[in-house]
Amino acid sequence: MGDKSGRVNMHSILTAVSNKPVGSVKNHPLTGMDHAMGRHTLHMVFYYEKTSFGSFSIDPVRESLSETLSLYPPVTGRLTRVESGNWEVKCNDAGVRVLRSRVGVTIDEWLRSADGSEERDLMVWEDMPDSPTRVTTWSPFRVQINDFEGGGVAIGMSCNHMNADPTCLTLLLKSWTEVHRHQPIAYPPSFLLPAAPLGSRLVPVNRTKSTSYLADKSQEAAAAQAPSVKMASATFKFSDSIIKQCLSEIRDKCPHATPFDFLAALFWTRVVSLKKPRHDHTHTLSICVDFRRLLQEPLPYGYFGNALNFSLLSVNGEEMECGGLGHAAELVHRHVSDLKEDEFWSAIHLLESQKNEGGGKYAPPCTMYGPELTCVSMEHMIVGHQSMIYSTIFDSVRPVHVSCHVGNVEGEGLILVMPSAEEGLARTVMVTLPEEEMDILCKDQAILCLEPKLLLTGKL
Incomplete structure (x- = not known):
């Protein structure tokens, strides 16, 4: 397939913030399931043919992203450890990192010839820093916009899996596209996991699959990891x-x-x-x-x-x-x-x-x-x-x-x-x-x- 080295070239990094400040800073607590997912990262790439975002610094797409982020304070926040040692999101509107890249082939050629390793170049792939100090300034959500030759865009969205699951990332992008098209958001975000219903029977921990x-x-979590x-x-x-x-x-x-x-x-x-x-x-x-x-x-x-x-x-x-x-x-x-x-x-x-x-x-x-x-x-x-x-x-x-x-x-x-x-x-x-x-x-x-x-x- 020829030389494929260096087909994705990043040329800019900026920070997108919500167009409505969060106001008084609030913390968004993460659940037990969120914490359990902390070893993993999550990455999705959406490929669009014949769509161009122009200059993102002045493009309406950036404006619609900022408007969308106003609805998602935990996305623009930063992770912080509270006194118990658990993670929460400090909703301080620090923003989302947005990277811009050019891809040196058409989208059709890319889908025919790229491999799994090269696709990683279309999305940020970064584990959460070990240092608590670095985490407080680290953006847990990243967006990468990749422009292909001849038109076409791939939008890569990444986050720590502790912050979101695939449905969250999908609906974050879907909300962005709906705001961009001036349409109502089909699935507005909600951030609170309700308590179990009063009639729900909480089965002892050793009784269900x-x-x-x-x-x-959980018992294996502290064990030595396989090579x-x-x-x-x-x-x-x-x-x-x-x-x-x-x-x-x-x-x-x-x-x-x-x-x-x-x-x-x-x-x-x-x-x-x-x-x-x-x-x-x-x-x-x-x-x-x-x-x-x-x-x-x-x-x-x-x-x-x-x-x-x-x-x-x-x-x-x-x-x-x-x-x-x-x-x-x-x-x-x-x-x-x-x-x-x-x-x-x-x-x-x-x-x-x-x-x-x-x-x-x-x-x-x-x-x-x-x-x-x-x-x-x-x-x-x-x-x-x-x-x-x-x-x-x-x-x-x-x-x-x-x-x-x-x-x-x-x-x-x-x-x-x-x-x-x-x-x-x-x-x-x-x-x-x-x-x-x-x-x-x-x-x-x-x-x-x-x-x-x-x-x-x-x-x-």
């Missing part, structure tokens, strides 16, 4: 027609399968085939779902914080091998369907109770994406027939592709099942695996026979 899994992770392994990523885009066909073929084993059920099962079984058998002959999959709309009294989509639930699905190796793909999809479907409201509130209760046991301080952050193979569902981002991710419209232009990356993934890897630019049941699957395994997965005939479009493959 999620709480026992989180308790194990880091070089990871690689790849993006697979599956068409609406292919997913419909695949769901039809497994209907006898999993009659109510969703695209997530099928794709999670497909990649789980194929990744398992690449790995050495476990000594106990079981295969595990950590499943992450967003619980905003799964509560009896749903959280607003605009809730600005981590609303994620992690639980572990385990299956005997012989059962997986004999049951086939349809059976694996049924196992995933049943596991996700069995996650009820008590499960989510109990996980929240566990993380909050660790603060009481620690003298007011939350437990150390965990490796939430690992060490088990982790699969994330973003099905909640499809409302009706419309994807929130692809309704982030600038100048009447929808994204042609959206990437989502998580920093500091460890262990067996990460699978993200996302909406796709094509409507219907089409899905995009982003996979992060150890480098040697990724090389094999990209040639796996069980996946390639479904004719996915393969993008952005390479080392991280």
Whole structure:
């Protein structure tokens, strides 16, 4: 593909602030789940064809960003440790770092030829500083605007995962596009996680799939970390027609399968085939779902914080091998369907109770994406027939592709099942695996026979 070195060149850095001062400074406390995510970073890139932002210093896009930031005080604030030792956001309107870069190829050529490592150049990839002094001036949210040759823009958005989850970043950009188009904001932000309903039964921590899994992770948090392994990523885009066909073929084993059920099962079984058998002959999959709309009294989509639930699905190796793909999809479907409201509130209760046991301080952050193979569902981002991710419209232009990356993934890897630019049941699957395994997965005939479009493959 020729020399690809230096195709992204940063040429300016500025700070965007809200156009309405916060006023009296307030602190936004972070929850137990927020603290648990502190080892990870979050990065999303939204690609737009034939859209230009001109000179950002005077562009209306910058004005609309400042107007949007007025609605999100925690985004323009800075992290601070309070007396208990926990993190909060000091809403002091210190602003968001905005970087501007030029890309020396067209957007089409980039999507054809760039790899996972090069895509990192389109977004800020920075861990939170170790020094408490540096943190107080460090911007936890970053925006990078990348201009391609011939028109087209990629907007990279990054933050510490302690501050936000993928839904937060998506709706922050969606709000920005709506303000820019002078339209009402579809999902206004809210910043308070309500208490569990009075009728909710808080199950003891060792009684649910999620709480026992989180308790194990908390105990492992202080243990020595496994040596880091070089990871690689790849993006697979599956068409609406292919997913419909695949769901039809497994209907006898999993009659109510969703695209997530099928794709999670497909990649789980194929990744398992690449790995050495476990000594106990079981295969595990950590499943992450967003619980905003799964509560009896749903959280607003605009809730600005981590609303994620992690639980572990385990299956005997012989059962997986004999049951086939349809059976694996049924196992995933049943596991996700069995996650009820008590499960989510109990996980929240566990993380909050660790603060009481620690003298007011939350437990150390965990490796939430690992060490088990982790699969994330973003099905909640499809409302009706419309994807929130692809309704982030600038100048009447929808994204042609959206990437989502998580920093500091460890262990067996990460699978993200996302909406796709094509409507219907089409899905995009982003996979992060150890480098040697990724090389094999990209040639796996069980996946390639479904004719996915393969993008952005390479080392991280």
